[in-house]
Amino acid sequence: MRRIHLLATLALLLGVAGGQPGRTGLSEDLAKLVRGSGSSYGEAILKQTPDQALCTAHKNRLPADVVGQFIQEQRSAIKYPKDGRLMGDWKQGEAVFNTLARGNCFSCHFGSPLNVSGNVGPSLEKYGQRGTSEAVQRYTYEVIYNPWAYFPCTVMYRFGHNGLLTPEEVAHVVAYLLDPASDFNTKPALRR
Numbered sequence: 001m002r003r004i005h006l007l008a009t010l011a012l013l014l015g016v017a018g019g020q021p022g023r024t025g026l027s028e029d030l031a032k033l034v035r036g037s038g039s040s041y042g043e044a045i046l047k048q049t050p051d052q053a054l055c056t057a058h059k060n061r062l063p064a065d066v067v068g069q070f071i072q073e074q075r076s077a078i079k080y081p082k083d084g085r086l087m088g089d090w091k092q093g094e095a096v097f098n099t100l101a102r103g104n105c106f107s108c109h110f111g112s113p114l115n116v117s118g119n120v121g122p123s124l125e126k127y128g129q130r131g132t133s134e135a136v137q138r139y140t141y142e143v144i145y146n147p148w149a150y151f152p153c154t155v156m157y158r159f160g161h162n163g164l165l166t167p168e169e170v171a172h173v174v175a176y177l178l179d180p181a182s183d184f185n186t187k188p189a190l191r192r
């Protein structure tokens with residue numbers, strides 16, 4: 001998104017967006033893309049939720065005078081599984097964690113015994129060593145449900161908050177990370 005925006009700005013400066021693609025040597029196709037990206041970028045910005053708008057306005061680094069209230073609002077919107085259990089079934093969590101179109105956790109986090117992983121986020125290798133106390137379960141659940149409650153404006157998806165996963169599915173992923181019987185804790189992480 002940012003790259004396209006920069007491209008659009010650059011093209012505007014060069015006069016391409018005004019409809020003279022030949023002048024700068026940009027191909028018709030690229031000029032069309034640039035003209036199109038300008039308005040969709042604007043549209044995406046205008047449609048932001050207030051919290052996303054705040055992150056955008058501060059380039060994802062919230063100042064001290066707003067961060068407290070921001071975190072409080074993110075936390076108070078967290079919903080929990082109906083049965084109150086924050087640790088579900090690790091096998092179901094395994095499927096969510098390791099599926100691109102579901103959790104896609106492995107693309108950002110190292111530690112999965114099933115997938116070669118990315119390093120956008122911190123390594124989760126041996127995450128279960130933290131134990132299964134209620135505090136650890138709660139932290140893990142809440143971070144997955146809505147990471148902005150702990151890491152304001154982070155790139156990690158807000159799985160529960162944005163309806164990508166149900167509270168029960170989040171609890172299954174918590175179990176995948178914390179259950180001592182989970183393959184995540186009993187098997188070595190897959191290395192390149």
Ligand code: HEC
Pocket residue numbers: 096097103104105106107108109120121122140143144147151154155156157159173
């Ligand atoms: C787009 C990348 C991305 C994806 C996808 C992602 N995360 Fe994260 N995650 C991060 C980043 C980055 C952080 C660190 C937060 C920060 O400092 O901004 C993080 C932090 C965490 C933490 C806290 C780590 C700690 O040591 O306390 C946990 C737990 C976590 N993620 C679990 C998950 C799980 C489970 C999934 C899948 C359901 C997932 N993440 C998907 C990027 C991602």
